[in-house]
Amino acid sequence: MKILLVEDNPDLAETVVNYLRQEGYICETARDYKTADEKVEVYEYDIIILDITLPDGNGLDILKKLKQNHSEAGVLIVSAKNALDDKVEGLHLGADDYLTKPFHLAELNARVQSLLRRRRFQGRDEIILPDMRVNTTTSQVFVKDEEVTLTRKEYELLLYFISNRNRVLNKESIAEHLWGDNIDMADSFDFIYTHIKNLRKKIMVAGSRVNIKSVYGMGYKFISA
């Protein structure tokens, strides 16, 4: 799966690319508008992660061009501006998702995976783990073919864990993923604890070997056997 990262900050680009490569993606970068424009013209990508403030142009123009050429690539806009207009315009122009800087890499990863699911699986939208199945269209979770009923947030939490399995997720990134800005961090940590306790119990009762481990002082880790 090929990803193009359009980002002018070399440090950020390097880190994100390293991260995505570790996740098993083929990842290329473009540091400016011109390079990005050329690459998009020549190659096919599954996903383009697009910073819209570039030194020599506006990322939204690349998005426009992609849409004109009926590109299949999923576009995830990344912007330092928290501007509502940018977001609305981006999504209106056909971007699939929008992320503001600074983002959690885990969040970026979850968004990329969700985008890929929507782009590639086209109907086959199931995530399959050794003893667990998640249908992302119907939001159903099955453990050993038995459906497990989860609340909305428990489901979102599980999906976030699955997207970042076998890795420690810090509480902050979880809180932001679940509630955005609608919560004070102090409260959220208790809430996360409650959610995870409930989720863990539901999965265990259904007989899955999947486990959510808490890592002291850090966060939680989803271990899928």
Place this chain on the structure above:
Amino acid sequence: MKLITKTTLLYLVMMGLVILSSGWVLYQIANTFLENQTRDYFTFRENRIHTNLSGPTPDLNFLNSFQSQKVVPVSAIKIPVQKKLDRDTLLLNRMSGDIEPFRARTFDEEIKGKVYRITIYVGMQQSVLLNKFIIQSAFYIFLALIVVLLLLNYLASRFLWRPFYQTLEQIKNYSINQNQPLVLPPTTTQEFKDLNRLFAQTISRIEHDYRNIKEFTENISHEVQTPLAVIKAKLEMLLKTDTLPPDQLKALNAVYQSTSRLSKLSKTLGLISKIDNQEFTNKEQISLKPFIQNILYNFKELAELKNVKISPDLDENATLFIDGYLLDVLLSNLLKNALSHNFANGEITIQLQPHRLTIANTGQPLTFREDQLYDRFRKNPDKPQSLGLGLAIVKRICDLNNMKIKYVYTQDRHLFKLTF
């Protein structure tokens, strides 16, 4: 009071004084002239009577045949007793048939050994008329002056002062964050030219400074995000590695959290400056009930986790003319507050009436003065993680959208009342 009204009044007072004093002078001159004439006339009449009486055949009958004089021989005295005495009196004028003012002069005169008491009447009608004439003309001139001044006033404000009022109007309607240039009316009046030039200069300087500050705030609030993104991403990569000892991981985690906080802080300050700059202009009539229900849906799970009971009582007909995003920020902040400063198993009541929204929640009383509630960075010491900007934002949004917000703490409840 308008300047032009003031100058008109001043003119009127001054003109009144001028007219009064000139009237007085005129009257004095005319009066002196008339008095002289009267005196001469008396002398002439005296001489005529004297001539007649000292002639060879004094004819008293003839002399007394005039209504305007009376000559009476006084035989009881040998020398004149009555000195010349003038008095003003009203007498019937037989010719006009009117009662008219006269001046009467009575005196004794000895002619050829005989003493006569002579009274001469001189009509003073003309001097009264003159008096009247002077007063009347002064009055009419004054009246005409008022009319002329009012007319001038009107014309002046219409033509002379127009550029000034136009400038005032322009400045009244000018708002620095509307991005509309200030267009001052052209004028040929030097003073107004100077005024306009000064205004234009001042405003362009203010605009320049304002743009600079705005750009600075906005730049800071997003330019800082990219470096923060780098820090965060690098930290996340470090945290992912299992090789670091726990205490270092913990330190990194603290750095990570502070980075998040910094980013949130600058984003929120950016939001406040945007609200201040009135950059949210997509105002529309929003029906509040579905809007609030939607926000409540987002908060439902959080409330359940804290076991807080939310009881909404929402009127269908309440609407508000506001930017949708701002309304979302406003209500989310109030609800977030109501939830996070609440007891476990507490309560939140929301009451929506056509022009009022009340949000009340159970909770500990404030730890600071009530009037500091909307200050930036004012927060509950028990919650050091909160930014303390929520209510500052709420207040700004209310101020800029003609809403009033009131806070009271009664019966262990924090109560925010919005009226719009």
